[in-house]
Amino acid sequence: MRTIERTHRFKRDYRRESRGHRRADLDKRLAASGYPGVNVNALLPRGPSSFEPLSNQAHMTGLPVEVEALA
Numbered sequence: 001m002r003t004i005e006r007t008h009r010f011k012r013d014y015r016r017e018s019r020g021h022r023r024a025d026l027d028k029r030l031a032a033s034g035y036p037g038v039n040v041n042a043l044l045p046r047g048p049s050s051f052e053p054l055s056n057q058a059h060m061t062g063l064p065v066e067v068e069a070l071a
Contacts, residue, residue: 004030 004010017026043063044050050059 014026014030017023023027039056043065044058044060051057
């Protein structure tokens with residue numbers, strides 16, 4: 001996990017963003033930035049069969065995944 005150095009500039013920007021229209025999910029977005037390289041798009045299917053034929057929208061729901069505890 002990457003750590004974020006909480007410099008004067010970071011604190012100033014965080015204070016500004018916490019007053020904006022995205023304040024509800026600011027901490028979630030900040031937590032996600034601690035895990036660079038994690039990308040849900042890597043789980044999505046690829047190729048012609050990955051699109052719904054009528055609307056041409058990608059199949060992005062109901063992805064089968066397995067989760068295991070590390071310890």
